[in-house]
Amino acid sequence: MTKLESKIPEGPIAEKWKNYRDKQGLVNPTNKRKLDIIVVGTGLAGASAAASFGELGFNVKVFCIQDSPRRAHSIAAQGGINAAKNYQNDGDSVYRLFYDTVKGGDYRAREANVYRLAELSTEIIDQAVAQGVPFAREYGGTLDNRSFGGALVSRTFYAKGQTGQQLLLGAYGALSKEINRGSVEMYSRREMLDLVMVDGSARGVIMRNLVTGELERYSAHTVVMATGGYGNAYFLSTNAMNSNATAAWKAYKKGAFFANPSYTQIHPTCIPVHGDYQSKLTLMSESLRNDGRIWVPKKKEDAEKIRKGEKKPTDLSEEERDYYLERRYPAFGNLVPRDVASRAAKERCDAGYGVGPTGLAVYLDFKDAIERLGRDAIETRYGNLFQMYKKIVDDDPYETPMMIYPAVHYTMGGLWVDYELQSTIPGLFVAGEANFSDHGANRLGASALMQGLADGYFVLPYTVQNFLADKINEPRLSTDAPEFEQTEKGVRERLEKLINIQGEHSVDHFHKRLGKIMWDYVGMSRNKENLEEAISMIRDLREEFWKDVRIPGDIHDVNSELEKAGRVADFLELGELMAKDALEREESSGGHFREEYQTPEGEAVRDDENYMHVSAWEYKEGEQPQMHKEHLEYKDIEVKTRSYK
Numbered sequence: 001m002t003k004l005e006s007k008i009p010e011g012p013i014a015e016k017w018k019n020y021r022d023k024q025g026l027v028n029p030t031n032k033r034k035l036d037i038i039v040v041g042t043g044l045a046g047a048s049a050a051a052s053f054g055e056l057g058f059n060v061k062v063f064c065i066q067d068s069p070r071r072a073h074s075i076a077a078q079g080g081i082n083a084a085k086n087y088q089n090d091g092d093s094v095y096r097l098f099y100d101t102v103k104g105g106d107y108r109a110r111e112a113n114v115y116r117l118a119e120l121s122t123e124i125i126d127q128a129v130a131q132g133v134p135f136a137r138e139y140g141g142t143l144d145n146r147s148f149g150g151a152l153v154s155r156t157f158y159a160k161g162q163t164g165q166q167l168l169l170g171a172y173g174a175l176s177k178e179i180n181r182g183s184v185e186m187y188s189r190r191e192m193l194d195l196v197m198v199d200g201s202a203r204g205v206i207m208r209n210l211v212t213g214e215l216e217r218y219s220a221h222t223v224v225m226a227t228g229g230y231g232n233a234y235f236l237s238t239n240a241m242n243s244n245a246t247a248a249w250k251a252y253k254k255g256a257f258f259a260n261p262s263y264t265q266i267h268p269t270c271i272p273v274h275g276d277y278q279s280k281l282t283l284m285s286e287s288l289r290n291d292g293r294i295w296v297p298k299k300k301e302d303a304e305k306i307r308k309g310e311k312k313p314t315d316l317s318e319e320e321r322d323y324y325l326e327r328r329y330p331a332f333g334n335l336v337p338r339d340v341a342s343r344a345a346k347e348r349c350d351a352g353y354g355v356g357p358t359g360l361a362v363y364l365d366f367k368d369a370i371e372r373l374g375r376d377a378i379e380t381r382y383g384n385l386f387q388m389y390k391k392i393v394d395d396d397p398y399e400t401p402m403m404i405y406p407a408v409h410y411t412m413g414g415l416w417v418d419y420e421l422q423s424t425i426p427g428l429f430v431a432g433e434a435n436f437s438d439h440g441a442n443r444l445g446a447s448a449l450m451q452g453l454a455d456g457y458f459v460l461p462y463t464v465q466n467f468l469a470d471k472i473n474e475p476r477l478s479t480d481a482p483e484f485e486q487t488e489k490g491v492r493e494r495l496e497k498l499i500n501i502q503g504e505h506s507v508d509h510f511h512k513r514l515g516k517i518m519w520d521y522v523g524m525s526r527n528k529e530n531l532e533e534a535i536s537m538i539r540d541l542r543e544e545f546w547k548d549v550r551i552p553g554d555i556h557d558v559n560s561e562l563e564k565a566g567r568v569a570d571f572l573e574l575g576e577l578m579a580k581d582a583l584e585r586e587e588s589s590g591g592h593f594r595e596e597y598q599t600p601e602g603e604a605v606r607d608d609e610n611y612m613h614v615s616a617w618e619y620k621e622g623e624q625p626q627m628h629k630e631h632l633e634y635k636d637i638e639v640k641t642r643s644y645k
Contacts, residue, residue, distance in 0.1 A: 003628075004257070004416065004418075004424075004614075004616055004628055004629075004630040005418060006110060006112075006418050006419055006630060007418040007419045007420055008110075008112040008419050009023075009112070009419065013111065013112060013115045013635070013636045014094075014115070014119075016112050016115070016116070017115075017116045017119060017120075020419070020462070021462055024462055024463075024465065024466040024469075025465065025466045025467075025468075025469025025470065026465060026469060027465055027468055027469050027472060029057050031472045032056060032057035032058050033057060033058075033059065034472060035058055035059065035221050035468050035471060035472065036058070036059045036060075036061065036219070036220035036221050036476060037050075037053050037058050037059070037060050037061070037220055037221065037222055037223075037224060037464065037468075038060075038061050038062075038063070038204070038205055038218060038220040038222070038223045038224065039053070039060060039061070039062040039063070039224045039226065040062075040063050040192050040205065040223065040224070040225045040226065040227055040247055041063070041064075041065075041072070041225065041226035041227040041228065041247075041432075041434070042062060042063075042064040042066075042069035042072050042172075042175070042226075043069075043072035043073060043074035043168070043226060043228060043432060043452060044072075044074040044164070044167060044168060044171055044432065044449060044452035044453050044456065045226035045431035045432025045433075045434075045451075045452035045453070045455045045456045046062065046069075046072075046224070046226030046227075046431065046432070046456065047062075047069050047072070047168065047171035047172055047174070047175045047456065048171045048174070048175075048452070048453050048455075048456025048457045049224055049226060049431055049455065049456035049457075049460045049461075050062040050175055050178070050184055050456075051171060051174035051175040051177070051178050051184070051456075052174075052456060052457055052460070052461045053183075053184075053460075053461065053464070054175075054178030054179075054181065054183035054184040055174075055178060055183070056461060056465070057183065058183070058468075059183065059185075060178070060183060060184040060185065061184075061185045061187065061218055061220065062175070062184055062185070062186055062187070063187045063190045063192065063205075063207060063218075064186065064187065064188045064189070064190065065189070065190065065191050065210070065242060066188065066189070066242075067188050067189055068188060069168070069171075069172050069175060069186075069188075070168065070169065070172055072168060073228055073239060073240040073243050074164050074167070074168045074449070074452065075164050075165045075168050076164055076238070076240065076283065077163055077164025077165075077167075077448060077449055078161040078162065078163060078164065078283065078284075078285035078287065078385065079146075079148065079156065079158060079161065079163060079285035079286050079287035079288075079445060079446055080146065080148065080156035080157055080158035080163045080287060080445075080446040080449075081124065081125070081128075081156065081157050081158075081163055081167065081446055081449040081450050081453070082097060082121060082148070082155050082156055082157075082444070082446045082447050082450045083097075083121040083122055083124060083125045083155060083157055083450065084096065084097040084118055084121050084122055084155060085122055085125060085143075085145075085155070085157075086153075086155075087142060087143060087145055088145055088153065088154045088155075090153045090154060091152075091153055092153040092154075092155050094115075094118045094119050094121075094122070095118070096153065097118040097121060097155065098114055098115045098117075098118040098119075098636075098637075099637055100150055100151050100444060101114050101117070101118065101438070101439070101440075101444055101447060102114050102440065102634075102637050103150070103637075103642055104149075104150040104337050104439075104440075104442055104443070104444040104590075105412070105439050105440020105441050105442050105443070105444075105590055106440055106441040106442055106589040106590035106604070106606060106642055107440065107589075107606070107608070107612070107632075107634065107637075107639050107642075108260075108263075108440035108441040108589050108590060108612070108614075108632065109437075109438060109439060109440030109441075109632075110419075110437060110438075110614070110630075110632060111632075111633070111634055111635065111636060111637065112419060113419060113437045113438050114438055115636070116454075116459070117438050117447075117450065117451060117454050120454040120458045120459070121450050121454070123457075123458060124450060124453045124454060124457065124458070125143070125157055127453070127457055128157075128167055128170050128453075129143070131170035131171075131173060131174065132170065132173075133159065133166045133167055133169075133170045134159050134166055135157050135158065135159055135166075136157075136158055136159060136160065143157055144157075144158070145157060145158075146158060146287055146290050146381075147290050147335055148286055148287065148290075148335065148444065148445035148446045149286055149289065149332075149335045149336055149337045149338055149341065149444060149445045150332070150335070150336070150337035150338075150444040150445070150644075151335070151444070152331075152332070156287070156445075156446040158287065160381070160382070160383065160384055160385075161285050161287065161382060161383075161384045161385040161388075162384060163449065164449060167449055167453065171453070171456070187207070189209065189210040189211050190207040190208065190209060190210065190216070191207065191208050191210055191246070191247075191563065192205050192206070192207055192225075192227070192246070192247040192250070193206050193207065193208050193215070193246065193250065193491045193495075193566065194206040194250045194254075194487050194488075194490065194491050195223065195247075195250050195251050195254045195425075195428065195487075196217070196219070196483055196484055196487045197254055197255070197425070197483060197487075198477060198481065198483045200425075200426060201425070201426040201427040201428075202222065202223040202251075202254075202425050202426070202427040202428035203219055203220065203221070203223075203427065203477050203483070204217065204218055204219035204220060204223070204477065204479065204483075204484060205217075205218050205223060206484075206487050206488050206491050208491075208495075208563075210558065210563065211558060212556070212557070213554070213555055213556040213557045213558065213559060214556070215488050215491060215492060217479035217484045217488060218479065219476065219477040219478070219479050219481075219484070221427070221468060221471045221474060221476075222427045222428075222429065222464060222467060222468060222471075223427060223428050223429070224429045224430075224431060224460060224464065225247055225248065225251065225415070225428065225429070225430045225431070225434050226430075226431040226432045226434055226452075226455075226456070227244075227245075227247040227248060227434045228243050228244075228432065228433050228434060229243070229245075229410060229411035229414065229433040229434065230244075230245035230248070230261075230411050230413075230414075230571070230574055231243070231264065231408045231409060231410065231411050232244060232245075232567075232571065233245065233514065233515070233518055233571045233574055233575050233578065234264075234408040234515045234518045234519055234523070235279075235511050235512050235514065235515025235516075235518075236273065236278070236279075236280065236281050236407065236408070236515055236519070237280065237281060237407060237408035237409065238267060238270060238280070238281050238282065238283040238407055238408065238409045239280070239408075239409075240280075241279055241280055242563070244567040244570070244571075245567070245570055245571065245574050246566060246567050246570045247434075248414065248415055248430075248434055249570040249573065249574055250570075251415060251423065251425065251428060251430075252415065252617075252619050253619050254425060255424060255425050255618075255619070256415045256416070256423040256424055256425045256428060256430075257415070257416040257423070257424045257616040257617060257618050257628060258413070258414070258415060258416065258577065258616070258617045258619075259413055259414060259415065259416035259436035259614050259615065259616045259617070259630075260412060260413035260414075260436050260441075260581065260614060260615055260616075261411075261413040261574065261577050261578045261581045261617065262413065262522070262526075262578050262579075262581035262582035262585060262592050262615075263411065263412035263413040263436075263439075263440075263441050263442075263590065263591055263592055264408060264410070264411050264412070264413070264522075264578070264591055265338055265339070265408075265409050265410040265411065265412060265442060265443055265591050266338070266339070266342040266406040266407065266408060266409065266523070266524050266591065267283060267286070267338055267342070267406060267407055267408075267409030267410070268286075268338055268341035268342040268344075268345055268404070268406045269283070269284045269285065269286055269288060269289065269341075269364065269404050270282060270283050270284060270404060270405060270406065270407035270409070271284060271389065271392055271393060271403070271404065271405075272356055272358065272360055272361040272403055272404065272405040273358070273360065273405070273407075274357075279508075281407040281408075282388070282392055283407075283409060284364070284385060284388075284389060284402065284404060285382075285385055286338070286445040286446070287381075287382070287385075287445075288364060288366075288382060288385065288402075289334045289335055289341075289364075290335070290381075291366060291369035291373070291378065291381070291382075292334065292364040292365060292366050292369065292402070293323055293326070293334060293364075293365050293366075293368060294323065294324070294325050294334050294341070294345075294362055294363065294364055294365075294404075295321045295322055295323045295324065295362065295363050295365060295401075296321075296322050296324065296348045296349075296353040296354065296355060296362050296363065297316060297320060297321065297322065297353060297355070298319075298320055298321065298322045298353075299320065300352045300353060302316060302320060303352065303353045303354065303355055303359070304352075306355045307354075307355060307356065307357065307359055312400070313355070313363055313365075313400065313401050314399075314400065314401075322348075322353070324344060324348055325341060325344060328344060328601075328645070329644045329645050330645060331644060331645055332644040332645075336644045337442055337444060337445075337644065338409075338442065338443070338444075338445060338591075339441075339442040339590050339591045339593070339604075340644060341406075342406035342524055343524060343525070343593060343602070345362050345404075345405060345406055346406060346524050346525070347602060348362060349361070349362065349405070354405075355403060356403050356405075360405050361403040361404065361405045362403070362404060362405065363401035363402065363403060363404075364401060364402040364403075364404045365401035365402075366378060366397060366398070366401070366402075367401070370398065375398060378398075386398065389402055406524060408519075408523075410433065410443055410448060411433065412436065412439040412440065412441060412442065412443055412590070412591065413436050413578075413581075414430065414433065414434050414435045414436040414437075415430045415434060415435050415436065416435075416436055416614065416616040416630070417429070417430050417435045417436065417437050420463035420466065420467070421435060421437065421455060421459055421460060421463055422463065422467065423435075424616075424618075427467065429460060429463065429464055429467075431452070431455035431456060431459075431460060432448075432451060432452040432455055432456070433448065433451075433452070435455075436614065437451075438451050439451070440589075440590060441589040441590025441591055441592055442590030442591045494566070495555055495562065495566070496555065498549070498551055498562065498565050498566065498569070499551045499553075499554075499555050499562060499565075501546065501547065501548070501549050501550070501551070502550055502551075503547060503548030503549050503550045504548055504550060505548055505549060505550060506549075506550060506561070507549060507551065507561055507564045507565045507568050508564070510541065510544070510545045510549060510568055510572070511564070511568045511571070513541055514538065514541060514568070514571060514572060514575055517534055517537050517538060517541070517575070518534070518575055518578070518579075521533060521534035521537075521579070522534055522575070522578055522579050522582055524593065525593045525594075525595050526582050526583075526592070526593065526594055526595065527594060527595040527596060528583065528594075528596065531579050531580075531582050531583040532583065534575075534579040535576055535579045535580060535583070538572060538575050538576045538579065539576065541572060542569075542572040542573065542576075545568070545569065545572055546569075549565060551565050577617060577625060580617075580625070581615055581617065581627075582594075584615065584627065585611055585615065586607065586610075586611070587605065587606050587607035587610070587611045588604035588605050588606065589604060589606050589611070590604070604642070606641075606642075608639060612631065612632050612639075613629040613630060613631045613632060614629065614630040614632065615627055615628075615629065616628045616629070616630060
């Protein structure tokens with residue numbers, strides 16, 4: 001069986017990253033101008049990486065699926081970004097952030113990567129402040145912090161409920177500077193449809209121009225993918241509608257192992273589903289759990305009356321409310337990690353205590369906080385989030401508790417990478433949510449922005465340069481090379497096959513059906529029987545899709561249905577791998593909850609003896625994928641049952 005080489009440096013964990021940088025290969029300024037880097041994606045990870053490469057002096061081509069990097073899905077992140085600055089003097093440290101992240105991921109992350117992330121977190125904040133990111137500040141001018149799930153300290157820096165947007169604007173400014181200098185070429189409205197391999201290494205990409213429909217070839221000495229996660233496999237998620245897994249999936253089919261695909265995060269604080277025709281779900285920031293209290297009625301009859309409109313939540317006294325997170329997890333209360341809070345909400349709703357028209361909702365109540373702090377203080381902290389909720393739900397959360405329910409939000413799985421963030425394909429680096437590296441089986445809130453910017457600003461500039469140090473004598477590769485011709489031919493044939501099916505049903509028809517299978521059988525809880533059924537159902541649906549999908553329009557033009565069709569075709573393959581990975585992992589860990597492996601109280605039961613590993617799947621043409629294991633070792637953290645009580 002192939003051994004996965006994680007390439008973790010020697011030495012104590014606090015010195016590993018320093019040891020790596022001390023010994024890495026460097027490229028002198030003159031030679032940097034001879035080397036080309038492709039960056040796919042312009043969210044926080046991609047924009048920060050492209051800006052950093054450009055500033056170092058490399059030639060960079062960066063590709064954006066939207067019309068501007070400012071519209072990358074990172075903009076949707078609301079609550080904050082973690083950093084171990086200990087400004088509150090409440091006991092935080094790099095080690096504690098490291099510990100909380102590993103524990104929050106249920107001991108299924110690689111220690112060395114997580115420590116480096118915690119170590120770099122402090123530099124990220126300094127970088128963002130220098131760029132002018134308007135973080136919230138205390139009265140005296142120091143940066144403010146708030147708490148997030150899975151931590152007992154306040155380490156989350158924020159800009160109201162717009163943290164992702166403000167950080168993205170900072171990265172966009174840095175990127176724009178390099179575009180203006182000429183070190184970075186920007187290509188908007190392009191979608192990566194395949195990876196070009198030359199002599200076993202990643203040397204280019206095939207892009208589709210989404211405005212003209214033309215296929216385009218681009219070559220480089222290395223490729224960096226920062227294309228986000230695959231949550232839209234569930235159809236309804238908090239992801240932007242054009243977020244997709246196609247780039248990662250094409251890399252997987254070219255030899256990049258896909259790690260832990262079953263590790264998906266269900267965010268506990270989302271606006272509930274309200275009908276059969278909506279196309280996405282809206283996240284309400286986890287930061288709201290700082291001051292909001294989550295509850296359901298103690299009596300089923302009260303819940304039923306609320307569902308029927310015979311009672312209002314404000315009619316119930318304190319004694320008639322079950323603050324179930326505070327009851328079950330007194331140490332952390334409403335700030336338990338996301339997987340724990342999500343399963344607890346599902347359990348209450350499944351037991352008949354849910355509210356809202358469907359019974360699939362719980363309350364997030366700010367009454368106590370408004371009485372304690374005043375409405376103005378709450379408005380200062382969360383004003384835009386309250387406005388957003390009112391616009392969508394047409395209810396005033398200052399007067400009536402918000403209704404929330406868990407929804408698909410983030411994917412901890414992704415392409416396998418080593419310590420350098422290089423995949424199993426030489427020359428293909430993967431950053432941000434597109435890789436698997438830092439979060440284990442569950443991501444703590446406010447850590448996605450931290451990882452994306454750490455990867456782009458502070459990790460890849462070293463590791464990619466180390467890779468390129470041996471490539472300075474490699475000439476630029478012509479896009480007329482046969483490898484480009486062959487790869488483009490395969491892309492064109494697939495697009496033509498899709499558009500020529502001319503079946504009866506739309507792309508969304510199949511995507512919604514896939515999403516229902518995924519949510520019902522590969523969602524918040526899984527079991528052997530349902531996972532086996534899901535695999536069979538997805539295979540049948542995939543076969544039906546390739547016979548009966550209908551795509552209007554032309555292949556050589558703007559065609560959003562053709563774009564969606566390619567993405568859904570990939571989701572129909574990825575969904576099966578997600579179910580297969582969940583079936584193989586016979587334990588409950590983090591966001592992967594197998595019903596067969598739980599305590600009498602409904603808590604997850606890990607199997608460290610048999611499953612303390614990363615599951616990395618290798619694509620096999622015409623065969624079932626092969627799983628490889630990267631065994632995880634914990635030398636600096638004691639592995640124990642995760643408890644938030």
